Amino acid sequence: MNGVNNLRHHGRVVLVTGAASGIGAAIAERYCVEGAAVALLDADEVKVSQRGMALREQGYKVAWHQADVSDFAQCEIACQALTSELGSVDTLINNAGVSPKHDGQPASIWSMSPEEWNWVVGINLTGSFNLARALSPNMVEQRYGRIVNMSSVAGSAFLPIVAAHYSATKAAIIGFTRHLAGELGPHGINVNALAPGRIETPMVKSVSDEANEAVIAETPLRRLGQPDEVAQAACFLTSNESDFITGQVIDVAGGWLMR
Ligand code: NAD
Numbered sequence: 001m002n003g004v005n006n007l008r009h010h011g012r013v014v015l016v017t018g019a020a021s022g023i024g025a026a027i028a029e030r031y032c033v034e035g036a037a038v039a040l041l042d043a044d045e046v047k048v049s050q051r052g053m054a055l056r057e058q059g060y061k062v063a064w065h066q067a068d069v070s071d072f073a074q075c076e077i078a079c080q081a082l083t084s085e086l087g088s089v090d091t092l093i094n095n096a097g098v099s100p101k102h103d104g105q106p107a108s109i110w111s112m113s114p115e116e117w118n119w120v121v122g123i124n125l126t127g128s129f130n131l132a133r134a135l136s137p138n139m140v141e142q143r144y145g146r147i148v149n150m151s152s153v154a155g156s157a158f159l160p161i162v163a164a165h166y167s168a169t170k171a172a173i174i175g176f177t178r179h180l181a182g183e184l185g186p187h188g189i190n191v192n193a194l195a196p197g198r199i200e201t202p203m204v205k206s207v208s209d210e211a212n213e214a215v216i217a218e219t220p221l222r223r224l225g226q227p228d229e230v231a232q233a234a235c236f237l238t239s240n241e242s243d244f245i246t247g248q249v250i251d252v253a254g255g256w257l258m259r
Contacts, residue, residue: 008239010035015082015089017069017131018096020047022201023150026227027093027234032060034235039082039089040064041131042096061086069096069127070119072134079134089135091146091238094128094173099166101206106163117165124169128176136184145189146238147180149173151249153197157257161211170195174249181247190246192237197253199225220255 014031018024019040031038032055040055042048045066052064063085067078083089098120102111128149139145154162155170174193181191198204198215204224216222233252236242251258 007035008241009091009235012036012091012238013039013083013087013089014091014093014238015039015041015079015131015135016093016095017041017127018150019064020044020051022203023196023199023227023230024093024095025051026231027095028062029055030228030231030235031091032058032062036091037061037063037086039086041067041069041078041082043068068123069094069130070122072130075127075130075134079131083138088138088142090139090142090144092131092135092148093234093238094131094147094149096127097124097150097169097203099162099203099206104207106161106166109164112163112165120163120165121169124166125172125176128173132180136189139189140184140187143188145184145187147184147189147191148234148237149177149191149193151177151193151195153195153251153253153257153259155195155249156259159257161207161215177249178247185246190238190243192242192246193249194230194233194237195249195251195253196230197225197251197256199227199230199252201227215256218256219253223254225252225254 014036016024016028019028020042028038028040040048040052048064052062055062063082065078067074151173152170154167155174177193230252
């Protein structure tokens with residue numbers, strides 16, 4: 001991994017959703033490197049246990065649990081299990097998300113089933129509520145908490161490479177973030193969002209090379225982002241270095257779609 005290797009998150013307990021792949025996996029690893037105990041939560045039981053075991057073999061303090069973030073009861077069970085293993089979670093990274101494609105293309109509004117719409121809303125939006133709902137009472141009690149929600153540049157710009165449900169949920173995450181920042185700030189809890197551009201993960205590889213080349217051509221830094229670059233932004237936003245930053249949406253996009 002590139003970048004800083006300080007222990008600024010030593011003593012913290014961080015829960016990362018969607019931690020088995022892509023950006024979530026990079027975030028989990030980055031917090032390990034920076035000294036935190038890390039709880040990995042993912043719907044994919046095999047992949048999350050492989051990730052967890054690989055980190056544990058490197059000597060990091062980790063625990064993992066399979067759960068579907070769209071299901072509140074599953075989230076509660078996972079949070080209880082992870083908390084009893086690692087201690088009270090003070091940092092939540094709501095990263096799990098889906099961007100389904102139809103034959104490599106985003107669904108048009110008329111080809112999107114109501115079931116698909118609800119499925120995406122359930123994971124990308126309700127999932128973030130579910131984890132914040134489950135973990136914030138403890139943060140309030142401790143008078144300390146940090147939450148980062150994963151939005152996207154698609155939350156505030158038209159992107160032809162994603163579909164309406166995806167953009168709608170990523171915009172809603174911004175409203176959710178600002179509201180929570182206002183509501184939880186007096187309790188010592190900072191809430192921010194990240195808005196990645198195109199980051200090289202399995203999600204991005206689900207569209208054509210041409211589509212990604214077109215994004216690169218429109219990006220001032222002329223490349224796609226790396227998962228660890230999003231992870232570094234998450235670590236910054238939950239560190240003491242950003243104690244006075246809350247309710248903000250930070251693009252990690254190489255300047256693509258500056259707004
Ligand atoms: P990814 O597909 O590589 O990983 C997503 C992870 O979420 C997977 O491990 C998957 O198993 C997990 N997941 C899916 N549904 C779940 C559920 N119901 N419950 C628990 N876990 C579930 O995706 P990624 O590219 O790493 O994206 C991570 C986040 O970043 C998403 O919220 C995505 O919308 C956002 N994002 C990604 C990009 C990008 O370019 N990759 C850009 C902007 C925003």
